[in-house]
Amino acid sequence: MAAMSADVDLVFKALAAPERRLLLDRLRARNGQTLGELCAHLEMTRQAVTKHLRVLEKASLVVCIWQGREKLHYLNPVPIHEIGEKWIGKYERGRLRALSELKKKLEENENG
Amino acid sequence: MAESRFVYVTFIRTTPEKLWRALMEPEFTRRYWHDTVQECEWKPGAAWRIVKPDGSTADSGEVVEIEPYKRLVLKWQNHMFPEMTAEGFSRLTYELEEKGDSVKLTVTHEMDRKDSKLISAVSGGWPQILSSLKSLLETGESLESTRTWPKGM
Numbered sequence: 001m002a003a004m005s006a007d008v009d010l011v012f013k014a015l016a017a018p019e020r021r022l023l024l025d026r027l028r029a030r031n032g033q034t035l036g037e038l039c040a041h042l043e044m045t046r047q048a049v050t051k052h053l054r055v056l057e058k059a060s061l062v063v064c065i066w067q068g069r070e071k072l073h074y075l076n077p078v079p080i081h082e083i084g085e086k087w088i089g090k091y092e093r094g095r096l097r098a099l100s101e102l103k104k105k106l107e108e109n110e111n112g
Numbered sequence: 113m114a115e116s117r118f119v120y121v122t123f124i125r126t127t128p129e130k131l132w133r134a135l136m137e138p139e140f141t142r143r144y145w146h147d148t149v150q151e152c153e154w155k156p157g158a159a160w161r162i163v164k165p166d167g168s169t170a171d172s173g174e175v176v177e178i179e180p181y182k183r184l185v186l187k188w189q190n191h192m193f194p195e196m197t198a199e200g201f202s203r204l205t206y207e208l209e210e211k212g213d214s215v216k217l218t219v220t221h222e223m224d225r226k227d228s229k230l231i232s233a234v235s236g237g238w239p240q241i242l243s244s245l246k247s248l249l250e251t252g253e254s255l256e257s258t259r260t261w262p263k264g265m
Contacts, residue, residue: 007123032117063119063218074119081239082122082246085255 007060008086011079014059019044020052024061027075034070114203114222116231122242123214126249128181131208131215134249135184144244144254146261154178160186165261173201183207188221192265196230199223217242 014020026038039049053073056062063076124131134140138149145162148170152160161172173187184206190196202223209216219238223231244258 060121060123063121065117065119065220074117076119076121077235077239078120078122078242082243085243085247 007079008083010059011061011083014055014061017052017055019048020056023049023052023056024075027062027073031074032065032072034072038073114224115226116228117220117222118231118235118238120219120221120238120242122217122246123211124217124246124249125214128208128210128215130249131217132181134245135206140245140248144248144258145241146258148261176203181208190230190233193229193233196233199225199228199230202228202230 022042023038026042027033030037035046035049035053038053039046042049044052053062057064060076060079063074065072065074126134134144136150136152136154141149147165149163150160151163152158152175154175156175156178158175159172160174162170164170169191171188171190171192173189175184176187177183177185186204187201188204189201190199202221205218205220205222207216207218207220209218219242221231221234221238240255240258244255248254
């Protein structure tokens with residue numbers, strides 16, 4: 001499981017900076033942007049954006065594809081989904097069970 | 113040039129051979145891909161389709177390129193929603209790359225059409241299917257939500 005926790009560490013570290021979440025927001029709004037497009041209207045230097053993108057790429061949150069001479073950046077939602085499934089998925093099931101128990105008890109009281 | 117494209121990457125601790133089989137063989141796909149199977153002879157030009165549990169076709173197309181354990185390219189047309197069927201063929205590419213004790217799986221789904229409804233509709237489904245595939249190969253259990261066909265679809 002060491003490999004798995006290392007991957008998860010990379011994802012959490014990448015998500016821990018507001019600048020990087022902003023870049024993900026930009027890609028969510030429009031997937032497949034070049035570095036130049038991502039830098040437009042951002043109060044960050046090109047160097048800073050490049051550095052943040054590298055961290056996002058290492059965590060697989062951003063995936064790059066070369067199209068001719070253009071490097072396009074894509075948001076990869078799979079690692080976030082995996083984290084959600086790992087913890088929230090289980091939580092959801094537990095909560096649903098608790099709710100149905102509560103419903104059963106309340107209805108029993110009403111009938112009794 | 114693709115106008116609409118999504119790219120999904122996941123690292124799965126398995127071998128390229130096993131992952132390749134899991135992407136195609138019914139005993140695997142039924143467990144992580146909403147109880148569906150794929151019908152195909154898996155050679156260039158062969159017809160391909162995804163069969164829903166009720167026997168009808170969800171999507172169909174043909175094999176464009178196939179390089180076992182490495183790369184598969186499919187032409188892909190949806191048959192469940194008329195507005196998506198009307199968009200014609202999209203292109204799906206699986207790329208498998210061995211990285212240490214894992215395989216990097218890259219799934220690219222694209223279409224030469226701006227703002228494709230199909231590409232945006234499947235963007236919610238792929239992460240679920242791929243997370244479940246990873247879980248199945250690493251733990252032997254797929255994710256519960258992907259074991260059956262979604263109600264009302």
